[in-house]
Amino acid sequence: MKDLRGQKILVSGFHAPTLGVVEAFEDAVLTLDDAGRIVGFEPDGDPTGATILPTGWLILPGFVDLHVHAPQYAQLGTALDVPLEDWLQTYTFPLEARFSDLDFAKAVYSALIDDMLALGTTTALHFATVHVPATTLLADLCLAKGQRALIGKVVMDDPDQCPPEYRDASAEDAIAGTRAVIEYINAMPGNDGMVHPVVTPRFVPSCTDACLSGLGALAQKTGTRVQSHVSESDWEHDYVRVRTGRSDAEALADFGLMVPHSVFAHGTHLSGSDMDLMIAHQAGVAHCPLSNAYFSGAVFPLRAALERGLNVGLGSDMSGGPVASIWETARMAIAASRMLESGVDAAVAPEARGRGAARIDFRTAFYLATRGGAKALGLPVGSFEPGMKFDAIAIDPKAAKGTIRLWPGYDGDLVLEKLLYSISRANIATVWVDGLRRVG
Amino acid sequence: MKDLRGQKILVSGFHAPTLGVVEAFEDAVLTLDDAGRIVGFEPDGDPTGATILPTGWLILPGFVDLHVHAPQYAQLGTALDVPLEDWLQTYTFPLEARFSDLDFAKAVYSALIDDMLALGTTTALHFATVHVPATTLLADLCLAKGQRALIGKVVMDDPDQCPPEYRDASAEDAIAGTRAVIEYINAMPGNDGMVHPVVTPRFVPSCTDACLSGLGALAQKTGTRVQSHVSESDWEHDYVRVRTGRSDAEALADFGLMVPHSVFAHGTHLSGSDMDLMIAHQAGVAHCPLSNAYFSGAVFPLRAALERGLNVGLGSDMSGGPVASIWETARMAIAASRMLESGVDAAVAPEARGRGAARIDFRTAFYLATRGGAKALGLPVGSFEPGMKFDAIAIDPKAAKGTIRLWPGYDGDLVLEKLLYSISRANIATVWVDGLRRVG
Incomplete structure (x- = not known):
């Protein structure tokens, strides 16, 4: 398929403009302006002159990944069996330290962006590394390859918590580096809402108070989103309380880090009042259920968070x-x-075994994977409503090497459920970001 | 690639001959006899005259799936959000009932076998439906397409528990139908250890005592394996205790259904003494962790079962x-x-939150997916030792549309871990069963 800016397209597929509600459409007419923005979405529009997708293709909004440690892609699926401390010190920090080498950074980041786009992830919130040059390189690559991206230089300046060979030299250095990345990204030529800077303290335990306060002031002053981790584990949750006398969420808010559309990863141990605080600050959570199974010691109470009104999306972590x-x-x-x-x-007896009333279904999961993530970030993507940018994937259920088998008699949103459970990369025929074709 | 019977092959890859131990091999020499049996596996053998796989390909033993409801493939990934009773009565039983239509059965079973083989599953333990003709058709298709398979006509004769339009007419009918399938499969021309019959009471609640006793006698007399479900949920576990005064495992054993190399699915609620009983009978468990999240209300205590010595493999269910x-x-x-x-x-406080000491790692999971499942079934597959049949997959990490990214510096069994976490169908270049090429 081709770029679709300025065109009218005849499309079938699904989107979820609001939490829990899936809308199916068949032969709808979608109209884009010359900047890739949706200016019309008519379920029964006039198809005259429309671009027609191959028979059977279904479109979905592109996926939004709210939590990616971009440099760690080189070790994806590695050493999940070792203790967290060993995972960090033996594998993760030494790997991230290698991003002082821009050739290595380019190789890893290029592979990551190519692979994420091929998997349909059109928007990503990236932690980079402590290095400014590798972080701006990641921004360059996302813009060139066409992944909508929010990117932050990782900040970790506390010598008591961070290894000497991989940390910011000082709070001042960390803040200056963060400012440099913000200025670089905001000034990138051709960057029309595609790449955004993010203030990125790794987490409260890795940063000094001076650094966190400085980053908060910088975020507020420049109107820059913040990303970090929040209450990921018993250890982190307790550490922050002991050090600051407050919950992790309260500490982040008090350091000025909870600016609107900031996103904090995990939140498995957030209390109800922590969630309310985040709602009041228009901050959201990146729910990372696969990672939580390994490192959090608990499941994020997703349904309770959604019922309170917290913005949540999904993160691969x-x-x-x-x-x-x-x-x-x-x-x-x-x-x-x-x-x-x-x-x-x-x-344990059944009535005492679980928390009760926590289940979500595929409709909610699909919303979180698309519009939910985008809403948390405050970005105009994730559904096919007028005013949204056209970030979308086309699924070919019959693709060679694909893994989807649709059977007659299973209609409506059962088709979406089947797609979510059986899709693989080979089924993703085309990926568009901002109305431009980026895969296929 | 090609059939490999009677050949010498130069191979690199991994296998796990025993629980928890992964062996990597590089340029090993594997020799097959004319029946597809491994007669030599030499890590440093003489490669003269050997067939050489394309550069970078890695071989693993084919996967073993210990629990498949073959007819339900048409509704894979469907209606997981509805209550179990609705899932059974609205979706599952009506679908299975359609297998009185052999054209429909052929379409679904053909797709299932093709897709499982393409995903690398070379051995499967199948529940069919109550229908004898569709069950023998499944056996024909597995033999023709080359999936090593164990197949049972489903038995469900209790009118109090089964819908009138989908059940055996009587215990006698159910037993006669089971006998007919056993005789058919054991007499199939060209069936040299590829397809095996299995006595298949759906589960204790769906069968009358007379039927279960008759099936037990038939299994014992004919030396036929049995498959069923055991203690899958609180409901099933409690139902059997109320009806029989015994645990589900005890009831199955007392009905004569626990013959050697029988496999029972789930077992999430098995007690330690239930497990010991199964060990004493050389019976195994099909661990189905994805299904358990939806329908069991608990996680099978896998590590405890393995430490006791119970045979366990994995089931997709x-x-x-x-x-x-x-x-x-x-x-x-x-x-x-x-x-x-x-x-x-x-x-819940961390010290009271979980069971403690239950984790397994990727080495154990890989063993369960290959040799563990085969050992539970008593089949000579699942590893590359002399005496085993050659059921194997070749992975091309660089395949087009594939999803594996290997990076220099991550060696040994970290490569296997990466494969398990990132493989997709497009990376499976070739699948051999019994030394014959079946995919690629």
């Missing part, structure tokens, strides 16, 4: 999460929600 | 489990084991 695909992440969000509801240990 | 691939099942076995260990509800 590469490489704490071991897979790159947002659809496997969506499947795990559903499975984990049921395990939270029912509990896991048959030796 | 299509379509109670929503995906066809054994590698995603293996990933979920790892994740679920960690969730059982840590618990799921952050509102």
